[in-house]
Amino acid sequence: MEVFPGKILIVDDEPDIVEFISYNLKSKGYLIAAAKDGVEAIRKAKDFRPDLILLDIMMPNKDGIETIRELRAMPEFDDTAIIFLTALNDEKYEIEGLKIGADDFISKPIKPELLATRIGSALRRFRKDEEQEQKQTFGDLEINKTKFTVSYKGVDILLAKKEFELLCLLASKPGRVFLRNEILQRVWGTDVIVGDRTIDVHIRKIRQKVGIDLITTVKGVGYKFEMS
Amino acid sequence: MEVFPGKILIVDDEPDIVEFISYNLKSKGYLIAAAKDGVEAIRKAKDFRPDLILLDIMMPNKDGIETIRELRAMPEFDDTAIIFLTALNDEKYEIEGLKIGADDFISKPIKPELLATRIGSALRRFRKDEEQEQKQTFGDLEINKTKFTVSYKGVDILLAKKEFELLCLLASKPGRVFLRNEILQRVWGTDVIVGDRTIDVHIRKIRQKVGIDLITTVKGVGYKFEMS
DNA sequence: ACGCCAGATTACGGAATTGTTAAGAAGCAA
DNA sequence: TTGCTTCTTAACAATTCCGTAATCTGGCGT
Secondary structure, eight states, rough: OOOOOOOEEEOOSSSHHHHHHHHHHHHHOEEEEEESSSHOOOOOOOOOSSSSSEEESOSSSHHHHHHHHHHHHHHGGOEEEEEEOOOOOOOHHHHHHHTTOOEEEEEEOOHHHHHHHHHHHHHHHHHHHSSSEEEEEEEEEEEEEETTTTETTTTEEEEOHHHHHHHHHHHSSTOOEHHHHHHHIIIIISOOOOOOHHHHHHHHHHHHOOOOOOEEEEEETTTEOOOO | OOOOOOOEEOOOOOOHHHHHHHHHHHTTTOOOESSSHHHHHHHHHHHHHEEEEEEESSSSSOHHHHHHHHHHHGGGTTOEEEEEEETOHHHHHHHHHHTTOOEEEEEESOOOOHHHHHHHHHHHHHHHHHHHOOOOEEEEEEETTTTTEEEETTTEEEEHHHHHHHHHHHHHTTTTTEHHHHHHIIOOOOSOOOSSSSHHHHHHHHHHHHHHHOOOOOEETTEOOOOO
């Protein structure tokens, strides 16, 4: 019986609030990480891979709305629940927040029981996919996000992290063309700036390692994943 | 004398009650420890490793609800039965108590026979899981969580505690990648901060002692358990 | 045919990450 | 205390990964 309830990332610029929430959730067995602003939040989220993010709206450096936009743009956070923390009377944000991908919001001041309940139900909504392995299959190709592996006809193919992430992105919408720009933002993030050829090189490595032609080039536009 | 029935930790701030229960249970062969509040309870529980905890709800320093939460958050108490002691008319607590992991509750004033019966059945419910050894086998490798041993092809391998815990965690979900972060939190705990190389060193020792390649490194991500 | 352009390919160096080792600190038992 | 094991750290080695630049290829319009 080693089920642990989940990993939660708390994002707030007020240390007291972080401390308070952190204490409450730790006592319920959650694993906790914290960030003090949007920039840090995205960095830590990549690293920590939380099941749920508690996101304050008002923050320096990068506010909650902007942060959630970027998170939602990255495929790796597709199944991460996000709950907004708002000051009372901030209804205008709440609506906007829900529109762009928040799953719930909680008004400050925070009541522990309410927090626990909301977190529990948000996690439950997302959990069902998460319990079992997250994998996709396309014919003979299998991409397993839980195991970080790709296999073709049962044979494992060893991809590096960036290669794997890139393939995951393309495979998330088979047939759809991803613009180079979009790929950059979603795999590398908004802050990171890399040259244009970088994508090509990674695409090439994937093609080379996998052996078959899964990625089609759409000249002047981008790339798409497609089993021939 | 038959086999000893079990170890029980009594947690109550009123010495009379502790004394009364203690006397009753000792006469039935149980080993008894006592604590006067939640803080002491957790400390003694770690030390004494009771099979069952009798926990008063109303206590100074840290109440029963909070205490049980913390206990249930620790994996080492997964198979410890917990029975609440409540004053009459405290039904609201009873429901909450059961929700967060109590196995039964007994209303004060306490009747000795009732106490013995309830304890007996609570222990019996937990005992059967405990009786059989919790072990996993992967090919020639066997991990025995009750005996704290690992063996390969029948030969015992002596792992240190941290090494064993680390291996257990990885082996709990074969194939799944555990992020370094997650490993740190789940093996070392949330508060403890250790350097990054610490994990590697332990991984190395496991690999060295076991001899075969069970643990695969996923660069930039973490480690996973995998029989080749 | 020529030049142009977007992408393909290749190789290389720096950066980031992990492996390895040894030594000291901390813990524990006798 | 002493002697032992375990844990952690720090330093260095080894490895892998990533981004870039330089060069190549093939399609397209002129």
